[in-house]
Amino acid sequence: MKSRIGIKDIALKAGVSKGTVDRVLHNRGNVSPGARAKVIAAMKELDYQPNIIASALASKKSWKIAVLIPDSQKDPFWEQPKIGILKAEKSLRDYKVVIDFYPFRDADREHFLQQGEEILEKEYHAVLISPSFFKEGQTILKKFEEQKLPYIQINTFLNRESEYFLAYIGQDSYTSGLLAAKLLNFGINEGACAMILHLEKEAYNAKHLTDKEKGFNDFFSHNKKRKIEIIRGSFGDIFDKNGLHKYIEEMLIEHPNIQGIFVTTSKAFHIVSILKELGKTDIKLVGFDLIEENLAPLYDDKIHFLINQNPQKQGFLGIMNAFNHLVLKKEIKHVQLLPLDVVMKENVQYYLEEKAKELHLVF
Amino acid sequence: MKSRIGIKDIALKAGVSKGTVDRVLHNRGNVSPGARAKVIAAMKELDYQPNIIASALASKKSWKIAVLIPDSQKDPFWEQPKIGILKAEKSLRDYKVVIDFYPFRDADREHFLQQGEEILEKEYHAVLISPSFFKEGQTILKKFEEQKLPYIQINTFLNRESEYFLAYIGQDSYTSGLLAAKLLNFGINEGACAMILHLEKEAYNAKHLTDKEKGFNDFFSHNKKRKIEIIRGSFGDIFDKNGLHKYIEEMLIEHPNIQGIFVTTSKAFHIVSILKELGKTDIKLVGFDLIEENLAPLYDDKIHFLINQNPQKQGFLGIMNAFNHLVLKKEIKHVQLLPLDVVMKENVQYYLEEKAKELHLVF
DNA sequence: AAATTGACTGTGCACGTACACAGAATTAGA
């Protein structure tokens, strides 16, 4: 039973000391070209695989990661990614991964920049960032690059050509629109209307919503076999109950043949009661996210499908990818789109369980 | 910057040596009640969390796990769980987890028992088993229990009351039947027929198929609002192309109003060409598993939904749970049902990617 | 009383790598 080969085996084979092997391994310099070549040859020949356990134990340095995401106090969506981040931190504790949060107030560009500057002043090995604002995001990311600080984006994607841009992890909005269209198309009759409904302020300005809409439209324009008319709706102030009710009512009067509605945000539950009041209980409803308010209508067959994007995973995988890059020196994929789960009452349990489970992705 | 507390901190606090702390930690005995109490108190007070990194490094013992599953040469389904197992082994290599395979020839009860006995003769810390045969499975599991050998079941579940039964990880057949029914119901009109079709020898004898059927039937009997007639079909020899063609043809003549078919196995693709030949292109098709043959019809809108059970995960999570139990001494859930993913051409990419990705779940 | 047993306890090395430090070899400058 020969045990795994370690640096001392390489040292022996290369005719040097383990100190020299270590210097080659970590590019610490001060190694003669000859010795270096011999070490590298020995490593290859013996197929050396570093023992990350011993490495983590011996290493003094801790890996510091800064997290720049919206404050979850203001926007409950961000609680989930944050939970994912904390889970990742916990499972990597023994690897000396330390995480500091720099939450910024939602929609506050100034605060976003401010917190970004704060990170730049400290010494971090990587940053996990949701660059919510286009212009300010570019500014900060550029500064990160200048300081040779690698970063991973989650949720919002700003495309940049830089070796310090490690990865984007997030949702695939366009495809989710396609998916919603497919589901509605499956459930409604030929000649009927399908409605896409944005319940969000400045929906025209939110890229993820316009992407969803594009996917939704593309599905129907590519499926010419069936004739389905598409209606577009948009209503910003969801707290204006009466206004929303009136808006939906007028829409349904104008287009009495609407058989399905795709709500592009997590607010589908707002529509449920309105449809009930209007006596339109046979309209198919597709929405997003397994939030509390959406679950009751799902169980109740009022919402037919919820598309789930597992926001916890965004945070979790973000940290895990940083770990893979920093500690394990692994190649990581630059764009990682999370699965779009089609959730209905019959399989919702699995996805809720997954939320609660303490699954820890490593390596 | 105070570092994490270790056994020597506890030793100091409890006024004993780290050797004694170690004995308490691992229940090695030979500790006086007084010392034991002091150590436990100190551990609680300081909230001691063992450093699994250092532990894994120092520990001499390797964790040996035997795997008793069907030979993947004979049944390609088992390739996926095997890949999952090998991934898990790779990512746990530094933790000294070693896996030995004991594949048995499909449908060969004698060989199954034989390989089981083989395992019993060696010294293993745990077994991962798919107890395909009811009677023989019980026999082997009983022997495992007698030898105090913990086991984890995958894919097939034999319920046993034993502390050595660690977990079952597998599919939820009943719910997958429900799910298929829901999807078909969504896509077909009131008054139409829905067909459930088993393409498997001795389908009446396969529990997972009868469970699927039960789920399928229950959905419609609980949803009395819509009148959908259910037809049951079963055909064993899928290599008899003509026979199958004839069978389907007769079914469709007898029940011309069939608008949807649920194939309870991964063989849905066999039906596609037959339906085409019969000119019945508007029948909705729901099947199982992202195997190669099913993908083309899925892209082609011939198969509408595939229910995916991620067979790789069965193997992967099986090993990971054994690891959690053996090494990390964590509580693991006794029954873990894998998510039922609803896959359509628009989101299939994510699930195929996941198959290829080297994601490693730990802890 | 001496010897033996057994329960209990402390000490110290090992795991494989990181890293500090000292010492050797080489080079540069005069």
Add this chain to the structure above:
DNA sequence: TCTAATTCTGTGTACGTGCACAGTCAATTT
């Protein structure tokens, strides 16, 4: 050629835990 600076190399300790071993003390046996 010699010295000083620089580059290169080997040695040894540390990380936190597991575990072997030796040692202490009281109870029991001879």
